[in-house]
Amino acid sequence: MLGWALGSLSFVVIGCGSGGGNTFSCLMGTGTSRLCIETTTSVPGNPNCGGGMQVAACPRTGADGACLQSVSLGGASVSQTIWYYSGSPAATSQEMSDCADNGGRWTSP
Numbered sequence: 001m002l003g004w005a006l007g008s009l010s011f012v013v014i015g016c017g018s019g020g021g022n023t024f025s026c027l028m029g030t031g032t033s034r035l036c037i038e039t040t041t042s043v044p045g046n047p048n049c050g051g052g053m054q055v056a057a058c059p060r061t062g063a064d065g066a067c068l069q070s071v072s073l074g075g076a077s078v079s080q081t082i083w084y085y086s087g088s089p090a091a092t093s094q095e096m097s098d099c100a101d102n103g104g105r106w107t108s109p
Helices: 002-013 089-101
Strands: 022-028 035-041 053-055 065-073 076-084 105-107
Touching: 065 089, 076 089, 089 105
Parallel strands: none
Antiparallel strands: 022 035, 022 053, 035 076, 065 076, 065 105
16 A cells, blocks of 8 residues: 555655745545545645545544655655555554554554
8 A cells, every 4th residue: 555655655756847835735535445635745736636536634533543755855845645545454554554563654643
């Protein structure tokens, strides 16, 4: 699941347009496959949620927790928090493990 989310992140961050950085949230999937990604980036452009839906904020209610990751390269930066909603202790354990394996920091809702 984290691999899919991280692959989607590059699509989410890349927007076209002009202006300063962006802060936006995207809700993707449904039910126990739902993710919500909060993005803050210094990259100019219009927020792009790809196949997801832009929301005002990712809901904390019902969330297993979230993985926080930040990257800076060539003067550009992006920070993303991926919220998970599996509702399963086994899935949450895997989400936490995947987060750590990919250099992220897990946080509880």
